[in-house]
Structures are given as structure tokens and as C-alpha cells.
Amino acid sequence: MGTDEAAHRLRLxxxxxxxLPACGPGDGRTGRRVHPPVPLNLAVIDHITASVREVAEQARTAAPEAGPLPAAPASIYDWWRQNTPDLDDGAVQARETVIYRQSLEHAIAAGDHKVIRKHPCPGCGCWGLFWRPAAQRAVxxxxxxxxxxxxxxxWELKHLAYEHIARQKMLKANAT
Known part of the structure; x- marks a missing residue:
């Protein structure tokens, strides 16, 4: 899972x-609203904005001359890669770890907690991880x-992402 998956999840x-989903009338009397509800899910908008901001800040730290941000938020990952082609191996691994972590965050924000089950536990190696929403951690x-x-x-998502990217790098190195 790489940039394409993160971009797909952000686009989704x-x-x-x-x-916001349309709501029917309540089951009891309610007060008259002065203002209509916001037609957007502000939590998801905030999540998208924070994700784009984090990528932009990290990209501009590595490449201050990077061009303007793309108009579509889902294009931010390709933009980051295009503006940082000459990173050393450690910086590439850090970039890919952030992208993968954000991909996991996007899936969880969309309600897909099963993405956590696809990772082995960094502590014992078993495939018994589940998402604990209250703690915002995998258990x-x-x-x-x-x-x-x-x-x-x-485990925090950043640790799972680090382990996943390190494992992919090791498999790629052993395959060649």
C-alpha cells in the first residue's frame, strides 16, 4: 500500500x-433552530486539512523550493514525491511512513477499522491487533x-506505519 492507496482513501x-447524512424528525419536541446545521462534516474537513498541512510542511522542510500545492487534496502525495526526488534512504522511508500512516488514518476516519488487522503486533508478532477508538491506538x-x-x-498508528514500511523495504532488499 503506497501513495496510490493513501490518495484513494483521501479522495474517498x-x-x-x-x-452529513440527512436526518429525520426527532422523536420528541425540540426547540426551533435559529440556524440550519452545517451541511458538511467538519471533523472530516478538519482531518483532510490537517493531513494536507502536515504533508506540505514536511515537503517544504525537505524542499523549500517546492511549487504550489495541488488543487485536489488527494494529489498531495504525488506532489510530495515529485518535489523530493533526491532524498536519502532514511528520508524516503520517513516520507513513506507518513504517507502510510495517513492512509491508515483516512481509513479509520471513514470507519474502516479492519485496516489495523492487516498488521502484525510489533511486540509479539501475532495477527491480533484491533482498533480501540477511545484510545486512538491499536491494541x-x-x-x-x-x-x-x-x-x-x-500501538500508535505511526509505529505500525514505521514497522510496515521497514518490513516492505527489507522484503524489497531481499528480493533483489
Whole structure:
């Protein structure tokens, strides 16, 4: 999963999840609204804006002469790659890790928590990760995979993304 998947998920968020669903009348009496509700899902708009801002800041740090941002938010990942072609291996891995993390974030924002299950636990290696929305972290369900307090180990998306990109890099290096 790379830039194309992240761009696809961002495009899906923008197209399908920015408008609020139509609601019917309530089941009881309510006060008259002074203003109509906002026709957009502001949480998704904020998520998209924050994602584009993060990519733009990191790209401009690596390449201050980078051109203007693309008009379509989903094109931001290709823009980042095009404006930073001469990065060293570590910087490329960092860039791809951010892109992959954002891809996971886009999927979770769209309600697809199953993307977490496709990753092995960085602690024990089992395939027992689930998304815990309240903590905004992946949790391992293996009873033997606990922290020093005996609690189930949890992982941030940035750690899962780092592990995934490092694993891909290792597989690519071993394949050639």
C-alpha cells in the first residue's frame, strides 16, 4: 500500500464523508433552530486539512523550493514525491511512513477499522491487533503480550506505519 492507496482513501473521504447524512424528525419536541446545521462534516474537513498541512510542511522542510500545492487534496502525495526526488534512504522511508500512516488514518476516519488487522503486533508478532477508538491506538489481544503493568500492549498508528514500511523495504532488499 503506497501513495496510490493513501490518495484513494483521501479522495474517498473528501467525496463520501464530508456531507452529513440527512436526518429525520426527532422523536420528541425540540426547540426551533435559529440556524440550519452545517451541511458538511467538519471533523472530516478538519482531518483532510490537517493531513494536507502536515504533508506540505514536511515537503517544504525537505524542499523549500517546492511549487504550489495541488488543487485536489488527494494529489498531495504525488506532489510530495515529485518535489523530493533526491532524498536519502532514511528520508524516503520517513516520507513513506507518513504517507502510510495517513492512509491508515483516512481509513479509520471513514470507519474502516479492519485496516489495523492487516498488521502484525510489533511486540509479539501475532495477527491480533484491533482498533480501540477511545484510545486512538491499536491494541493486541494476545494475553501474553502485555506491558510492564500487565495491560494489553497498544500501538500508535505511526509505529505500525514505521514497522510496515521497514518490513516492505527489507522484503524489497531481499528480493533483489
Amino acid at each position: 473521504l473528501q467525496q463520501e464523508f464530508t456531507t 493486541c489481544v494476545n494475553l501474553d503480550c502485555t506491558d510492564t503493568n500487565g495491560m494489553a500492549r497498544t
